[in-house]
Amino acid sequence: xKSYRKELYFQIKSRREFVNITSDVEICLRESGIKEGLCLxxxxxxxxxxxxxxxxxxxxxxxENWLEKLAPEKPYSQYHHNGAEDNGDAHLKRTxxxxxxxxxxxxxxxxxxxxxxxxxGEFDGKRKKRVLVKIIGE
Ligand code: ZN
Numbered sequence: 199x200k201s202y203r204k205e206l207y208f209q210i211k212s213r214r215e216f217v218n219i220t221s222d223v224e225i226c227l228r229e230s231g232i233k234e235g236l237c238l239x240x241x242x243x244x245x246x247x248x249x250x251x252x253x254x255x256x257x258x259x260x261x262e263n264w265l266e267k268l269a270p271e272k273p274y275s276q277y278h279h280n281g282a283e284d285n286g287d288a289h290l291k292r293t294x295x296x297x298x299x300x301x302x303x304x305x306x307x308x309x310x311x312x313x314x315x316x317x318x319g320e321f322d323g324k325r326k327k328r329v330l331v332k333i334i335g336e
Pocket of ligand 1: 279283285286289
């Protein structure tokens with residue numbers, strides 16, 4: 199069995215953003231040389247997500263609006279977590295949107311369903327953060 203590991207770095211300029219990282223993961227898959235196996239992609243921070251959904255800007259705005267209703271950023275004082283930090287909302291948003299995805303690799307390609315794309319979801323940006331890509335197979 200072959201094994202491949204790489205960290206992707208992101209420095210998002212705003213507090214929240216969704217970034218399509220599908221092509222970055224496809225580059226990892228090519229580098230790995232693995233044709234049949236599994237690809238794990240996970241955020242290495244507890245205020246960021248990796249998830250799969252449609253690459254459609256209206257949907258991304260809907261995610262933003264929905265998450266702000268569930269866990270509004272402000273007022274910061276509404277969260278017990280805040281005080282030394284102001285990112286209580288970001289921890290909650292990350293939990294809803296998920297930590298990781300696993301994608302099957304078939305014939306050297308990410309074996310997606312229709313319209314599936316991989317996204318990095320940043321909820322407490324303006325600093326350097328990492329995503330782990332781990333691919334196993336043969
Ligand atoms: Zn925190």
